[in-house]
Amino acid sequence: MLKRTLVVIGLMMTVFLIAAPTSAQKVRGVTDTEILIGQWGPQTGPAAPWGAVARGTDLLVKIINEEGGIHGRKFKYFLRDDSYQPAKTKAIAKEFVEQIGVFAVVGGVGVAPGMTARDYLMENKVPWCGPVTGVYEWITPIQKYLFAIYPLYDDEAFNLTGYLYEKLGFKKIAVFYQNDDYGKQGMMGVERYLLRHKIKLVEKISAEVTDRDLSTHALKLKNSGADAVIMWTMPTHGALILAETAKIGFKPQWATSNTLSDSALMMQITKGLWVGMINSFVGELPDSNHPLMVKYREWHKKLAPQERWGFFYYAGIIFAEPFFEGVRRAGKNLTPETWISAMETLKNWQGIGPPISYSKPNHPMDRQGGKHVFYGKVKPDGNIQRLTDWMQITK
C-alpha cells in the first residue's frame, strides 16, 4: 500500500515538474491577442499639467490599436493618477505588477515618483521604457530592464550654456532653478560648462516648488548684472519670474529647458513675455510637417479632440514610440528578453523625438536612448523659429 502511494506521489511530482516549465513560459501581460501596459502621471495636484504626457501615450495606443495592433496583438493601457506623490506611485507600480500584471511600464512623469517604483519594477523584471525626466537616476546604476529616452538635463544645460556663450556671445550668465532633482541637474550642467571654461557664474538662484512670490529672486538676478539667464523651473515659476523681472526693468536673454517648450501655454500665462525665449526641444514642433506629426494630428482630431495639441500632450507619444518599435522588432514571441534584445538593435531610430540608440548594457550611456536636442527661439506670434538642427548633447 505504502509502495503504491509512493509511486502515485512520485508520478504526480514528475507530472508537476514536466508541466512546470510550460506554465513558466507564460509571459506576464502578454496573451495571443493582448499586451497590457501601464503608466502613472499626475492628473491632479500642482504637477497636473505634466499629466498630459500620460494621456498623450493613450492616444498613441489607440492609434496603434486602430491600425490593427502589432503582430496581431492589441494593447490595453492602464493610466493611473499618482498626483505626483511618490507614495501613490509605489502603490500604483505594485498594482501594475501584482494585480493587473502588465508586460511593461511606459513613460511615468517625475523623478521622485519614479524613484520609488524603480527598484521594485527592476526586481520584478518589468520592462520600463522612457521615464519622463532626464536625470542620471535611470541609467546609474545601469538596469537591464530600464530604457531611458529623455536627454539628460545635465547635458542639455551644459550645451545650452555653451550655445549662449559661444554662439550668441553672452558672457555674464546666471541660472534660476527649481530646488529639486530636476532643477539641480540643470544647474549642474550650467556650472559644469562654466567651470570647464573657467568662466564665473554670476548668480545662481533657486525657488522652492511651492513659492509664489519671486520678487526677491528677481531683484537678486537683476543685481547680478547677468546678460543671460538660464531657467530650469516649472511653468508657473517661469511665468512668475518673467513678470517680476519685467516689473523691475530687468530684461536679459532668457533660455530654458525643453520642459518649458510648450510655447502656446507659456505665451498665454506670461501674457506675451515669453517672446524671445531660447528653448531647447526634444520633439518636433507642434505644427511640424513631419509625416508622423501630420498623421498624429489627424488621429488626435478624431480620437481625442478635447485635448490641447501641445508639447506636454504629444510628449506622451515621444516617450512611447521606441517601446512599440521594440515590440515590433521582438516579433510574435514577445517576452521581456526578446523585447530587450530588440531594443538593443535600435540605432539612431527616430519617431517624432530625438534619434534613439541602445546597446548591450556595459556602460550607463548604453541605456540612454535620447542624446539630442535642437534649439528654437519664440517668435512674437508664439511660433518657434528653429535655430539649429538636431544636435548631439551627450557624447
Added chain:
Amino acid sequence: MFGQLIVSGLAVGACYALLALAMVIIYKTSEVLNFAQGEMAMVSTFITFTLLENYHVPFEWAVVLTFLFAIFLAIFFEIVFLRQAKDPTVIGLIIITLGFEMILMGFAGWKWGPDQRSLPFPVSNIEAYNVYGLIISKINFWTIVISLVLMFILFLFFRYTKLGIAMRATQQNQLAARVMGIRTKWILSFTWAISSMVGAVAGMLIAALGVLDPPMMMDPLLKGFASGVLGGMTSLPGTAVGGAMLGIIENLFGGYISLSFKSVVAFVIIVLMLCIRPSGLLARHYVKKV
C-alpha cells in the same frame, strides 16, 4: 536693494493680509479656522475667468457676479456641511473645512483642467510706478490700496454697525446672543458670505499677479494664516500689520540671509508666536474661564 525689498515685501504682504482678513472674519465669529478659504477663493476666481473668457462679460460685471457666486458658495457650505455637523466641536468643524478644501480642489481640476491660465485684469502686472528709484507695479500698488480700504470698511462695520456688534456677540457667547434676540444661524451664514467675498478679492489679485491654476492658493493661504497668527487672529488691523510684517521679514531674509529658506520663515513665525504670544501682536490675550 533694501528699499526695494521693503516695498516688494509690503506688496506681497497685502495679499497675505487679505487672506488673513478672510480667515479672521470667520474666526472672530465662530472660532473656526477655515482651511477651505484658499480653494473657495480659487474657485471664485475661476468663475471670474470663465465669465471674462467664455462669456465676454465686462470686468466690473464679472466681479459683481463673482461676489454673488462667492456668497452662494459660502452659504451653501455653511448650511449643507457645517450646520449638519452632529454635536459640532471647533476641531470637528475645522476638519470639515479641510474636507471641503479637497472637494473644491478636485472639482476645479475636473472642471477647468490642470493647465495654468492667465486672468485678464484691467491693471497691468508688469507696468510699474517708479518713486525715487523704488519700483512698485501698478497691481501691487492697487493690492495694497484695496487691502487697506477693505480692512477699514470691515473695521468700521464690526465696530459701529448693529450687525457687526451682533457678529462679535455671537463669537463671544452664542447662547447669550440668541437669548438677546440675535439670529445666530443667520449671522454665521452672513459671516461666511463676507469672508468668501474678501477671499475672492484676494484670489483675483493673486491670480492677476501670477497665474491661475487649482493649486494657486496653497502657498498664499499658509502665509495668510501666518500673518493672522502674527497680527492676532481676532484683530482686523492685526491682519494688516501681520501681513505687511511677514512680507517684509520674508523679503529681507531672502535678500540678505538665504533665499532657499525664505519660505520657511512663515512657519518659524507661526511656531514662535504660538510659543511667545499666542494671541498675536494686536489682539488682546483672551482666556476662557472654565
